[in-house]
Amino acid sequence: MKRVYVNEKWCLACHLCEYYCAFANSGEKSMVKALKNLKINPRIHIEEKNGISFAVSCRHCEEPLCVKGCISGALSQKDGVILIDQNKCVGCYTCVLSCPYGAISPTETGVMQKCELCTTNASGTPACVKGCPNGAIVFEERGTV
Secondary structure (H helix, E strand, O other): OEEEEEOOOOOOOOOHHHHHHHHHOOOOOOHHHHHOOOOOOOOOEEEEEOOEEEEEOOOOOOOOHHHHHOOOOOEEEEOOEEEEOOOOOOOOOHHHHHOOOOOOEEOOOOOEEOOOOOOOOOOOOOHHHHHOOOOOEEEEEOOOO
16 A cells, blocks of 8 residues: 655655645645645644654554544544544544554644545645655555554
8 A cells, every 4th residue: 555655864844745734634725725824734744853854644554553542433444544534533632642653633623633645635646745845755655564
């Protein structure tokens, strides 16, 4: 299965992946209308540690601890992609505590969000990959996670 991978050698910490992610999940047709004067809430996050920058997003694990730990049944796995039904999420943070990668975060309303590989809002390639100016984020098939 294809997944999002990051090559930290190429990451510039420009945060464009975060903006493209937030825009792709906004439901708007214009990036300006979607993001102007707003604090963005992307499903991918740039981390910077010891001079190294890298993007953190869901790894879509084969045996996801977040799905096993979800008390409301909001998290599920379909065709290898971990999905969240925000209508079922009760905001208990169990999935946040269960995820070893720190890839799940709360929205402003308190329910959780995570990368779903742009399965509901894009065709083919996730928005963060398309928006990365340096090719540091790729969408490809590799070995198992």
